[in-house]
Amino acid sequence: MNSSQSGAWGYFCAATAAACALLAAALIHSPARAQSAGILNSAPISATGGQQVYEQICQGCHMPDAKGAVGAGNYPALAGDRALASRQFMALTVLLGRRNMPAFSSKHGIGFGGPPTSLSYAQIAAVVNYVRSNFGNHFRDTITPEEVAALDQRKP
DSSP: OOHHHHHHHHHHHHHHHHHHHHHHHHHHHSOOOOSSSOTTOOSOOOOOSHHHHIIIIIHHHHOTTSOOEESSSEEOOOTTOGGGGOHHHHHHHHHHOBTTBOOOSTTTOOOSSSSOOOOOHHHHHHHHHHHHTSTTOOOOOOOOHHHHHHHHHHOO
């Protein structure tokens, strides 16, 4: 390698290192945003209906048919789940999180690279009632936003 080639090679290496440093800095300062699940999206969720909330938040892990998934994690099926007989159990799960599921109350949520996605008590009640009456679940009793709020007030 002659001196002009070694100079060009040095310039190429320096330019590559600088580009990598800029890319790394951009990635560090720009948190990932989940497009479908909404989990890392710091914007408020505007959906009010249970089906809309499920589609924007829950189906990213529990799948569109609510049959769950196994892969990078274990996401339980909600379809035909007898554990959902308790509307309070399900509301507390959404409020506080459970195992690897994040909490979705503004009081308990933890952000991953940004503010946590939180749901209002009305949105939590709507999604709980939706899941408990769809996907092969036939629970007729419903939970109100006031009951969800009362459950949240009991927790630290």
